[in-house]
Amino acid sequence: MPQIQGCDAFRVAMPRGRRPQSILVRLACGDGAVGWGEVAAPDTAAGTLWADIEERMGPALIGLDWDRPEDVSAAADLGARDAAAAIDVACWDLWCRTRGLPLAHALGGTRTSIVTGARITPEPVLETVSGRVNQAVGAGHTRVTLDVRPGWDIEPVRAIRRAYPALALVADAGHAYTGSPEHMAVLEGLDAYGLVAIERPFAAADLTAHARLQQRVGTAVAPDVGDLDTLDAALALEAGRALHLRLDRLGGLTAARSAHDLAYAAGWDVWCSGSGAFGIGQAAAVALAALPGCTLPSDVSDPAGGPVFVTPPVRSSGGVVGVPLTQPGLGHEIDEARIGRLATRRLRLSA
Structure with missing residues (x-):
């Protein structure tokens, strides 16, 4: 595998609306191949994340010899x-592009499409929550996460269960x-409503409480897992029966695949x-969800109607997102020019 010759980072905010921020990473090899990664960067964490990368x-x-994405774990x-x-x-995308492999296949994915779910943002008014659930169901999402x-x-x-008995x-x-x-x-009372899971009920470290709840309910408990040691402990304690793979919490695709x-x-x-x-982050989640x-339906699609930075967009159609299997890496072209115009901060490291 050619050495990594360049590492660029972009701190980018959306041009309108609530202006969510991300840090985008672009890695390059000497043969011209590039790979992209992304992480959400709210104001409270953006400075620390940027310093970690810079x-x-x-x-x-820079100059690292590597044969597989797992070989960069020491740097990560x-x-x-x-x-x-x-x-x-970014390492997985770069590695797959140099070999002409779709990322989903490289990870071991077997699906050609992903069924999608949606997360409802916290709202204090029940009618507003019901309206957002109705929009999600109308868009084809078959799973909704409610705070x-x-x-x-x-x-x-x-209220949501009465309105949507099969959701x-x-x-x-x-x-x-x-x-x-x-x-x-x-929490035991929630068991009466046919939930798929009760997610993150207690502090992440309190696996004993998760195990006690799991013993008392038929609904799967989903503890917040941020590393493989925590998952091992949760499995040993029978502290749940469901796992939400969050790429940012686990540190990327390598750990998420192991989890x-x-x-x-x-x-x-x-x-x-x-x-x-x-x-970019959603494209990586699509590849992961192909495992x-x-x-369960995954949160892997960008909001419809927003700006497009990858082609084709990572969009749900009738509650389904296709897995890119004809193009290498993430399977999407990145609009680097547009990202560069919107970047509020940029880093360039080279050999």
Whole structure:
């Protein structure tokens, strides 16, 4: 494998609306091949993520000899997992493009299309939540993730379930509950509504509480897994039966694929999501969701109607996203010129 000769990074904000930000990474080999990665970069974390890439990960990659994407793990370990995710995805894209391989096939994917789900942003008004769920169902999504919190849990779940009896519904608790009898009673009460999963009910480190809840409910519990050691512990404790593969939390495709393999072998249900708003992170999530253990609809499509930075767009049609299998790497062309115009900060490292 040719040495990595260049590492570019772009801090980019959307040109309108809520202006979500991403950091995009572009790696290049001496033969002209390039690979792209992306991670969401909110204002609270963007400076740290940028420093990880500029001062530690990027310099460690220049001139690196490598045969497979896994060989860059030492460089990726020099920073936070979300920054490492952008580097790792770019390495996989670059490696696949030099070999003419679709990324999904290189990871071991077997699917030709991905069934999509949608996440409903937190809303304080039940009618607004119901309207957003209706929009998601109308767009063809077959799974909806609904945010719940203490005091805002049973009522919205009951209302959505009554309106959509067959909808695959996930309740994401965002670590907001404790193992107190009151909170456990509420979470056990959600079991009556035929949920696909109760996601992140407790603090990520409190696997004992997850295991206790899983013993009491038939609904799959989905702990927040940020590394393979945590997943191993969750499997040993039987602290869940479902896994949400978040590329940014796990540090990229390499770790996410390993987590998939462990969960799949244990009989857990799996779904996945990308990171960022510029299409690259979602394209990587599509390839990941092609793995055989990803049995649940995944959050892998960009919002319809937004700006397009990758061609073809990563868009759901009737609740389905096709897996690119005729083009190498991510399977999408990146509009580098447009990204460069929108970049508020740019880094270029070269051998």
